[in-house]
Every structure is written in structure tokens, then in C-alpha cells.
Amino acid sequence: MDMHTLYLIAPLAPLAGSLVAGLFGKAIGRSGAHWVTIVGVAVAFVASLVIFRDVQAGHNFNGSIYTWLESGGLKLEVGFLIDPLTTVMMLVVTFVSLMVHIYTIGYMADDPGYQRFFSYISLFTFSMMMLVMANNFVQLFFGWEAVGLVSYLLIGFWYTRPTAIYANLKAFLVNRVGDFGFLLGIGLIAAYCGSLDYAQVFAKGPQLAAMNIELFAGAPWMLVSVICICLFIGAMGKSAQFPLHVWLPDSMEGPTPISALIHAATMVTAGIFMVSRMSPLFELSEAALSFVLVIGAITALFMGFLGMIQNDIKRVVAYSTLSQLGYMTVALGASAYSVAIFHLMTHAFFKALLFLAAGSVIIGCHHNQDIRFMGGLRKHMPVTWLTSLIGSLALIGFPFFSGFYSKDSIIEAVALSHTPGAGFAYFAVIAGVFVTAFYSFRMYFLVFHGKERYDQVPHDPHAHHDEHHAAGKPHESPMVVWLPLVLLAIPSMVIGYLSIKPMLYGDYFASSIIIGPAHLGLAHMKEEFHTSFLMALHGFTQLPFVLAMAGVALAWLLTLKRPDLAQSLKKTFGPIYTLLDNKYYFDKFNDWFFAGGARLLGRGLWKGGDQVLIDGVVVNGSARVVGWVSTIVRLYQSGQIYRYAFSMIIGVFVLLTLWMHRV
8 A cells, every 4th residue: 555545544533433423423323433443543553654664764744635625825735744753652652542442332322422532532532633644834733723612522522511511611621722823823933934835934043043022122032032932832731741730630521531531641641742843943942941940940839739639539639640741741841752751652652541440430439539538449449559569650750650751751851951941940850750659659559559548438429420439349440441551561661672762772763853063961861871671770779769769758658657656747737738728829819810701801891892982982972962953943933934045045044155265
């Protein structure tokens, strides 16, 4: 088969499955809906594998598939850029999506929106594939907005629940804030480059770096810095970076499979991918890199703190995702783009595993999500327990697990970086190791070890019909649920060991990622690297390992050995706990300032603009003016002919006088 045909099949196969399941769901039934979408994503995965092998053989592709319109020399096209960076993303997206599709058969078995859900997640896969395969900013923006739209539909999938509607609206609005910046960046590129094609824009990078733009009179900025910061604001929204992170924890209101698909492996990594793709531009701006670095560091550390006090099993994993996205962003700011993509890949596997394992626990515990009412599940759910342990060890960066190789590489890259803000970023990622280990194993110990507490679940009369708390002992999930856990656990253990050398220290990304001569941190890391095995052995003697083990030990102490100590610490550090429990008051501030401000503005426009100006002055005022004029005119409408004749004579006299005056 021609490779160009495969390039089309990879994104279009999930789209075809989505359309069939969505439009003909009732006709083909539940089994038809899951088969047609699973086959579509499986075809996309196999096509991605073949394309990956072809790229490995040295066959890249960059070309237009379809020209949408052309105006003034600016072309809007659908085109594909197939290179090593693209193929990594294609494989991650299609594999995780395939696992989620299979898992969904068991998780959503009793849901009335079964066919609709499969249609949505398959459509999401298509959108993400179009995003990562794009060779121009128009198609990138199409995929960018499409994943945002489908995430809105998926987060609010249970649309009868007010919390789900609030969460999807919140996600949609926060992403629009980021997308506004993203669109400004694309607009500046179109205005100053005259093209939206990646290759042409990157070729004009040095010219952009030599140009200034005045955002405020008398304050010139480097044009390339403004473009990169605008593009990164888009990434801040999509990849949930501070302060546009507030949507992601609330998005847990959607079904668990989409938490794994959207919030672990695909949508939230779109921003990381985009900045890596734009490396030729970002390398020209030290200010933009510093901005990226500091934002990532704040997210990595402070979002991790929030995970320490969460009791909802999905929210613990959600804050973990926020923190890990911060790590990836820090790597971008340190010019270690390949390290960011490497962590994106390893994180996709173990975080999808942890989300799906959380869903398995929720099923086994009869839809209870509160980890305070679990415990002792190890003997009831052995497969979920073992895969969760693997995912947790990968997350905390235990040597030989995939997360170790990527997370330690980020820490080392930041340590070698000279970008302004690198000192703070290094502290954040080092402290984050301890924080990550604590909240990960706090959850693990509370769920799988210790005393069984599942019979203490309080009844919630307002729970969704799929989230009632039925009585009975926990049980292992069906095979269709735990099989994807096993298949995700394998790369969570080995993918880092196998791929670190070619991805970071080989020439795998040589044609995809550009690093400037001023940023040589990765080159120094290459000199010190020998083998994956020796790196892991050396990892046992490093500070991150010590901090991780300290976090695990503290979690064990506070959950299993001395739970009373946790309560006393909570009382001792009451103000800090309250701050964390209120998520730094970001939501309350947003509700008061932005939502409240919008309501105040709307009320002012309604009262002052609509009622006073439009209704009072324009509508009712014009009627009153007509009434007044009519009252005066009515005095002269007497019906007596001599009065009309007299008025005409007076009028003629006035007109003649004026005419004679002019003459």
C-alpha cells in the first residue's frame, strides 16, 4: 500500500468509526458501536506502526493534501508532516486510545449513552491525530479546537448532573482564554511571515528575531518573544499550566475512560507537543524560554501539594497529572524538548494505567470513589493491585521503571540549564519528587492495604444512577477492564529502559527538534550517559531516589502505622490544610472576579443599557417625542378652512421674504 494512503487512513479510520457509531448507533446496537470504533482505532494504530517503521528507515514526508482556500498569497491547507516527533505522538495516541476503547466496553456496560460515548472518544482520536500530523498552523488550530470541543462533550457526558455541566463549561471557557493567546500568536505569524506552513515560518525565524514590536508606546519587544509567549499561552490552557490549570481537576466529573484518554495521554499533552514542534522559534527567545520554565516549575510543585490532601481517587491522579505536565513544561523551558517528549510518552502509559486502575477500583467498590472508605483491596482485586503498584512506582521514578528515566533526565537537564529561573525550577522539580511519592503511595496504601473500610461508605441520595453505593464486598473487574491495565503496565515498566538512548542521546529527533548553540545541557548529559542499566543503578545513589523513598515512608507512616498522627498534623497545620483544601482559592477568586465581574457587567448593561438607554430613551423616548410633536401639531388641525388658508398665506409670505432677501 502507498504510504500516502496510510497517512490518510491513520486519522480517517477513527473518524469513520465515530460517524458510524454516532449516526447509526441505534441500528448497529451496542456491540456494533464498540466494534466499529475499536476496529477504526486499531487500524489507525497499525497504520501508525507501519509509518513509524518507514520513518525509522529515513523516509520523512512534508506536503499538502488539500488546499482549502488561497487569499493574497496566504494558503490555508490540509497537510501532513510525518517525522520522528509525529510518529511518537501517533503511536502514543492510538495505543492509549485503543486500550481505552477496550476498557470502555466493561466500564460503560450499563450506561444508556453507550453508543454516544464510543462515537465521542473515536472522534477525539481523529481530532488528536489531525493535530499531531499537521504541517501548518491552520490544521494545528483545527485539531486544537476539535479536541477542546470533544473534551467539552465528554466531560459533560452525564449531562443531567449539574456538576458535570459546570465542569465542562469551566473547561471550555478556560481553554478559550488560552486559545485567544494561541490565535494571536498564529495571527502574528501570518502577518509577519506571509505563510502558515511550518517549514516556511521556521526558515524566517532569524528575520523574526531581528524585528521588534511595540505592544505599548516606547516599549519595544522582540517579535519572536511575543509570538512564542502567545503560542505558549495556548499551551497553558490546553496543558493545564498555572494559572489556567483550574479546569482539569473538575473534569474528573466525566466517566473514568475519558480521564485516561484526555487527561493523561492526549489532549493535555497537545501543548507540550506544540512547543516542541515550535522549537526553532522558541530557541530564538530567551525570555519565552524563561517564562515557560517558571510557569512549569510553579505547576510542578504547587499542584503536587494539592494532591497530598485529596480523598477522591480520581482527583489524586488528576493533580498528579497537573504536576507531571509541569515537569514536561520545565523540560521545554530548559531547551530539553526531547526529554519533554520522552516524559510525555512514558507518562502517557503509566498515567493512563493509573486512571484506568482507579476506574477498576471504582467498579470493584460499587462506584465508591473516596479512598477513606476502601482499604485491604489487595486480596480482593489482585490484578488491579499489581498494575496500580507498577503505575505508582513508575510515577515516583523508581529506578528501572519508565518514569525514572524520563523524570531524572528532566531534573538533570534543569540542573545544567542557564536559562533565567532555572534555580527555582530545579528546587521545584527536586521537591516535587518527595511530594509525588507521598501522595502516590498515600493513595496506594489507603486503597490496597490496611484495614477494610468499604462497609463505612455513607449513602448519597443525590448520587448519579451509575454511582450508587451498593452493598457487598469488593470484587475484581471483568477481563475486558483489567486486560488493558496489563497491556499498559508492560510499557510502564520497559519503555523508558528501551527508548532513552535513541530518543535522548541518539539522533532520533535530529530532524524534528532544533536546539540552539547556547543550550548545551543535553550534550553534557550525553557525555555522562553510558547504558540504561548503569543509569538505573546510579539512580539508587542519587538525591531523587532518597527523596522518593522518604515520601513513600512518610505515606506508610501516616496511613498504615500512625493514622492518628495524620489527624494531629492536620490540626497543627490547619491554615495550610485549609489553603490546600480550597485549592489556593483560585476557584473562589475566579468565581468572584471573572464570573462575578461578568454578571455585574451584564447587570449594568441590562439595567443601564437595555432598560434605561434602549427601552427608556430610544424606544419609549422616541414614542414620547412623537407624542409631544403630535400634541403641538394637533392644535393646527382644526378642520376650519380659513385657518388653513391663513397658514398657507403666512407660509408663502415667509418663503418670499427669504427668497427676496437672498436675491
